[in-house]
Amino acid sequence: MSRPQQITVLGATGSIGLSTLDVIARHPERYQVFALTGFTRLSELFALCVRHVPQFAVVPQVEAARGLQDDLRAAGLPTRVLVGEEGLCQVASAPEVDAVMAAIVGAAGLRPTLAAVEAGKKILLANKEALVMSGALFMQAVRKSGSVLLPIDSEHNAIFQCMPQDFARGLSSVGVRRILLTASGGPFRQTPMAELEHVSPDQACAHPNWSMGRKISVDSASMMNKGLELIEACWLFDAKPSQVEVVIHPQSVIHSLVDYVDGSVLAQLGNPDMRTPIANALAWPERIDSGVAPLDLFAIARLDFEAPDEERFPCLRLARQAAEAGDSAPAMLNAANEVAVAAFLDGRVRYLEIASIIEDVLSREPVVALDDLDSVFTADAKARTLAEQWLSRHSR
Numbered sequence: 001m002s003r004p005q006q007i008t009v010l011g012a013t014g015s016i017g018l019s020t021l022d023v024i025a026r027h028p029e030r031y032q033v034f035a036l037t038g039f040t041r042l043s044e045l046f047a048l049c050v051r052h053v054p055q056f057a058v059v060p061q062v063e064a065a066r067g068l069q070d071d072l073r074a075a076g077l078p079t080r081v082l083v084g085e086e087g088l089c090q091v092a093s094a095p096e097v098d099a100v101m102a103a104i105v106g107a108a109g110l111r112p113t114l115a116a117v118e119a120g121k122k123i124l125l126a127n128k129e130a131l132v133m134s135g136a137l138f139m140q141a142v143r144k145s146g147s148v149l150l151p152i153d154s155e156h157n158a159i160f161q162c163m164p165q166d167f168a169r170g171l172s173s174v175g176v177r178r179i180l181l182t183a184s185g186g187p188f189r190q191t192p193m194a195e196l197e198h199v200s201p202d203q204a205c206a207h208p209n210w211s212m213g214r215k216i217s218v219d220s221a222s223m224m225n226k227g228l229e230l231i232e233a234c235w236l237f238d239a240k241p242s243q244v245e246v247v248i249h250p251q252s253v254i255h256s257l258v259d260y261v262d263g264s265v266l267a268q269l270g271n272p273d274m275r276t277p278i279a280n281a282l283a284w285p286e287r288i289d290s291g292v293a294p295l296d297l298f299a300i301a302r303l304d305f306e307a308p309d310e311e312r313f314p315c316l317r318l319a320r321q322a323a324e325a326g327d328s329a330p331a332m333l334n335a336a337n338e339v340a341v342a343a344f345l346d347g348r349v350r351y352l353e354i355a356s357i358i359e360d361v362l363s364r365e366p367v368v369a370l371d372d373l374d375s376v377f378t379a380d381a382k383a384r385t386l387a388e389q390w391l392s393r394h395s396r
């Protein structure tokens with residue numbers, strides 16, 4: 001094989017970032033870390049730099065950059081520290097880079113991920129919020145630059161694996177009837193409705209099958225995660241919202257399915273460990289070891305399925321409505337959700353109020369077309385302001 005591929009990991013200190021580095025470290029002959037980025041936990045970023053010796057590290061502020069640069073120099077490392085969004089965009093689009101893992105959480109990942117797309121990089125997309133916010137523009141940029149877009153979200157990676165290799169446009173063109181998007185149902189699938197009023201952030205983050213960052217853990221508990229994934233699937237696979245059905249599958253062994261017109265249903269199975277989709281996307285179209293244990297079907301013994309209850313999970317209904325409304329609705333939904341989840345994690349609102357905030361925000365603004373990135377960020381900012389206004393009206 002020729003030289004190792006140079007990889008930038010945006011959001012290296014997070015759950016997906018660390019799993020990515022675990023897979024990369026198993027294959028030093030194939031992959032080399034070009035840049036690592038972190039927003040908080042900068043001592044962990046330093047330790048990751050020592051372990052992976054990237055050419056660049058990116059942190060949010062000048063002060064933090066100075067501190068990290070001094071520590072790196074003292075440790076004899078050549079890593080150069082860059083700052084802020086400009087630094088993120090620089091390491092995402094640098095000419096030396098082959099692939100970018102987009103694993104920043106939330107809207108903050110959009111600009112650097114788009115910078116990687118525009119530079120024609122191979123994109124390993126974990127940052128679903130970026131695609132939800134700007135779907136049409138994002139996919140347009142992918143087509144224009146010829147960048148290869150590989151889904152990291154386990155469901156979308158599963159769907160990707162179950163789709164024909166030459167898939168380009170429209171589900172019906174390849175005989176697909178619908179996509180079955182599986183969901184675990186999260187920690188509150190069976191919690192009595194009356195108790196949902198009082199659940200804590202720690203309870204919401206205690207996912208039964210997956211270990212993830214706190215924002216996506218809350219999204220999984222509310223099933224907003226599945227709503228965002230529905231929108232993500234529509235963009236990635238050129239599907240209509242009505243062609244994506246959500247199926248609750250509590251064991252998280254089947255990661256999603258594709259239903260073909262001849263009655264064939266293809267599924268991808270595996271242990272719930274993000275290193276599988278990460279390794280799949282990193283090596284695609286080849287296969288590499290991910291460190292994930294083989295699936296033990298006898299230990300699992302059974303697979304269950306149920307329909308989602310939209311009364312229990314109103315966020316799923318709101319996301320489907322936003323998917324159908326299109327234009328600015330998904331960006332507004334995403335931004336309102338980010339504010340609401342942050343407020344819930346800070347103890348400022350109750351769990352059930354997350355959906356109330358999002359519904360309120362969406363009801364106050366008409367849906368508008370998003371013609372460019374500025375209009376995306378305007379819709380995002382508008383929704384954040386409206387969500388903040390809800391918080392001030394209801395401050396306790």
Ligand code: NAD
Binds near residue numbers: 012040108152
């Ligand atoms: P996390 O909270 O563990 O990590 C987030 C990373 O983003 C960290 O490195 C953090 O420093 C960085 N970050 C946060 N705010 C930032 C900002 N304003 N600017 C720059 N960097 C910032 O989150 P995670 O669980 O790793 O999830 C990352 C993304 O992957 C999310 O979009 C999530 O929806 C998606 N995803 C995660 C999983 C999972 O299993 N964890 C599965 C599927 C998809």
Ligand code: MG
Binds near residue numbers: 153154155229
């Ligand atoms: Mg997922």
